[in-house]
Amino acid sequence: MDKADDVADIAKAADKLDDAADAAKALDKAKVPKLEPPIKKEKRLGGAHKDLDFDSSIATGKKRETIEQHHHMPCQAAGNKGGNGGAITMETSDHKKTASWDNISGAKMYQERQRTLIEQGKFREAFEMDIQDIREKFGDKYDEAIKQLEEWYK
Secondary structure (H helix, E strand, C coil), X not given: CHHHHHHHHHHHHHHHHHHHHHHHHHHHHCCCCCCCCCCCCCCCCEEEHHHCCCCCCECCCCCCCECEEEXXXXXXXXXXXXXXXXXXXXXXXXHCCCCCCCCCCCHHHHHHHHHHHHHCCCHHHHHHHHHHHHHHHHXXXXXXXXXXXXXXXX
């Protein structure tokens, strides 16, 4: 009886091998679609504040400062506020050098000038102030972000 059981076990194993070989042949013949790499999403650098991408990791040596921030154009103090306000993504160290940044010398006057222009219906002039400020300080570094923001404003 033991030999009969062994023969039966061997026969079952052989059937499994045949099934596995058939499966391998079927896979070889099957047309498997080529997998394309995932589409890389382009980083959104200019547009509505809420839609922008930025590196929110903490900057080296800083406790609460991210690597990148959003820079409202025109500034928030001029009325361009909230998630729907127009902005660009900037390195935080550059953002701090902009004319409208926080309470740096001259920032309040700059912000007030933008607010006045907007109240007079001269939004584009207020916006151009920021473009000029950024280009004077950083050259063409933020041109793509500015271009995206200009498209968003249209």
